[in-house]
Amino acid sequence: MNYLLHTYIFIAGLIFGSFYNVVGLRIPKKESIIHPGSHCVTCDRSLHWSELVPVLSWVFQGGKCRGCKTSISFIYPLIELSTAILFTISPLVVGWSKELPVALALVSLLVIVLVSDIKYMIIPDKVLLFFLPVFIVLRIISPLNPWWDMLAGAVLGFCLLLLIAVISKGGMGGGDIKLMGVLGIVLGWKAVLMTFFLASFSGAVIGISLMATGKVKRREPIPFGPFLVLGALCSYFLYDELISLYLYILR
Numbered sequence: 127m128n129y130l131l132h133t134y135i136f137i138a139g140l141i142f143g144s145f146y147n148v149v150g151l152r153i154p155k156k157e158s159i160i161h162p163g164s165h166c167v168t169c170d171r172s173l174h175w176s177e178l179v180p181v182l183s184w185v186f187q188g189g190k191c192r193g194c195k196t197s198i199s200f201i202y203p204l205i206e207l208s209t210a211i212l213f214t215i216s217p218l219v220v221g222w223s224k225e226l227p228v229a230l231a232l233v234s235l236l237v238i239v240l241v242s243d244i245k246y247m248i249i250p251d252k253v254l255l256f257f258l259p260v261f262i263v264l265r266i267i268s269p270l271n272p273w274w275d276m277l278a279g280a281v282l283g284f285c286l287l288l289l290i291a292v293i294s295k296g297g298m299g300g301g302d303i304k305l306m307g308v309l310g311i312v313l314g315w316k317a318v319l320m321t322f323f324l325a326s327f328s329g330a331v332i333g334i335s336l337m338a339t340g341k342v343k344r345r346e347p348i349p350f351g352p353f354l355v356l357g358a359l360c361s362y363f364l365y366d367e368l369i370s371l372y373l374y375i376l377r
């Protein structure tokens with residue numbers, strides 16, 4: 127294993143993760159992702175470079191703004207760390223191959239979606255429209271087997287969630303439906319199905335436990351996006367392992 131290369135990709139993941147926090151927070155508010163520079167959302171103070179170091183700034187500042195002492199959510203360093211870990215895992219799973227850009231792009235989309243959906247319960251069209259052509263080009267360079275599986279995945283992902291939305295009368299957001307269509311290009315139809323089952327299962331488990339502990343009220347909506355993100359990551363990186371596990375349990 128090339129440790130230096132993996133260290134680089136981990137650090138790149140931290141920096142990209144920090145950028146994806148900004149993208150996920152600003153795009154739904156129709157703000158520029160470049161201007162203004164990073165600032166505290168409470169006291170509006172511009173941040174010094176030493177406050178912008180991924181994960182470490184948050185840890186050393188005790189999770190608070192240096193100016194106004196407002197708490198900064200642990201979600202932000204967690205997103206940075208998760209991006210770094212997923213970036214580092216990518217070449218270990220798919221190798222230093224044509225598939226690596228696909229893996230990194232997938233992680234990038236999923237991290238941005240996670241930030242937006244947790245914060246605003248929105249999966250921004252702008253983000254999906256950016257990644258759609260990127261995924262198509264990357265899937266032409268690194269095709270699934272058979273090649274048309276990208277189309278089958280996109281159609282199945284879109285239609286499956288559309289069907290759920292119709293049956294549940296709006297229990298599924300438009301953003302979730304479009305996200306699954308875009309993810310289908312990367313995943314193909316089998317991993318789309320797995321993503322759907324994993325997301326529904328984990329969503330049900332978490333949803334019921336949140337209701338049981340009184341953290342959310344009955345009928346209060348919880349975003350489905352984070353579960354789709356979790357499901358897509360597991361089915362992309364662990365498809366064979368999960369199938370083996372499933373067959374082992376059935377035996």
Ligand SMILES: [Zn+2]
Nearest residue numbers: 166169191194
């Ligand atoms: Zn502040």
